[in-house]
Amino acid sequence: MVAITEDSSPQGHLFSASKIIEDHAFSLLLETALFTLYTALIVYLIYYVCASRKTTESLPSLVLVYTLSMFALYSLYWALDVYYLWAEYRSLLASQSESFDKPDIQKSWKAAAWILEDGLLPQYFVVLYMQYMVGLILIALGDFVSLWRAYAVWGRPRWLYITLGCVAVVEGVLYILICASSYTEYISSSVSVPNGVWALAVARIPLTFIGYASTALAQTASTTLMAYKAWFHWREVREFMNRSTSPSLTALAVVIESGVAYLLLLVFDNARTAPKSG
Numbered sequence: 358m359v360a361i362t363e364d365s366s367p368q369g370h371l372f373s374a375s376k377i378i379e380d381h382a383f384s385l386l387l388e389t390a391l392f393t394l395y396t397a398l399i400v401y402l403i404y405y406v407c408a409s410r411k412t413t414e415s416l417p418s419l420v421l422v423y424t425l426s427m428f429a430l431y432s433l434y435w436a437l438d439v440y441y442l443w444a445e446y447r448s449l450l451a452s453q454s455e456s457f458d459k460p461d462i463q464k465s466w467k468a469a470a471w472i473l474e475d476g477l478l479p480q481y482f483v484v485l486y487m488q489y490m491v492g493l494i495l496i497a498l499g500d501f502v503s504l505w506r507a508y509a510v511w512g513r514p515r516w517l518y519i520t521l522g523c524v525a526v527v528e529g530v531l532y533i534l535i536c537a538s539s540y541t542e543y544i545s546s547s548v549s550v551p552n553g554v555w556a557l558a559v560a561r562i563p564l565t566f567i568g569y570a571s572t573a574l575a576q577t578a579s580t581t582l583m584a585y586k587a588w589f590h591w592r593e594v595r596e597f598m599n600r601s602t603s604p605s606l607t608a609l610a611v612v613i614e615s616g617v618a619y620l621l622l623l624v625f626d627n628a629r630t631a632p633k634s635g
Contacts, residue, residue, distance in 0.1 A: 385439065504575055
């Protein structure tokens with residue numbers, strides 16, 4: 358997030374605006390490009406589902422609902438990012454106003470003093486919290502997709518199905534706790550909050566570490582399972598063709614399909630926007 362300078366000179370205004378563009382607008386452009394590609398893929402998927410109903414067996418309803426739900430969540434994440442950029446701009450304008458009364462975050466917000474350094478006005482804190490929660494949900498859903506792919510590739514064994522269910526429950530609980538423990542970062546101390554939430558806030562950092570560690574474990578496990586199956590079938594094909602073929606394309610496909618690249622992008626973005634210790 359952007360640290361807005363308190364310099365009221367034109368040079369100070371330009372510096373603050375440049376920082377907003379550099380730290381947020383450029384990344385939003387890339388995010389918009391990816392969102393456009395994502396939208397095109399979803400449109401094609403819907404077209405395929407509608408067209409295949411008359412000819413072949415359609416996509417399972419659960420898969421379609423799950424896919425569209427993830428797209429809806431990512432659309433919300435993107436929309437909140439656009440709103441956040443606008444909020445940064447509005448906060449910059451307000452901070453340069455002569456009548457601007459700088460809020461005393463230290464008195465009103467027990468754990469969100471770090472947001473003051475970024476110059477964002479308190480009324481926009483809820484946007485950050487919503488985006489943070491949506492990002493965590495997307496990470497968890499992405500883990501489930503990767504594990505389900507490994508489950509399908511391995512022929513749907515019962516032991517992997519049980520493992521998938523256990524991972525889903527554990528990750529779901531972890532990310533719910535992370536969302537709850539981060540709540541105090543974005544609210545005023547005048548808001549009534551259960552004591553349990555304040556107690557969770559103390560454990561926010563270790564909970565976040567455990568949550569991301571579980572994601573890394575899930576992605577590593579799914580990648581390993583899929584890589585083994587890909588290597589096994591590649592070896593069979595090589596023996597059948599009686600020639601040596603390069604496994605590089607297979608390895609690349611495994612990396613892409615396993616979701617490792619998506620994991621790295623999501624972890625980087627959430628680490629960039631996650632609450633810092635106050």
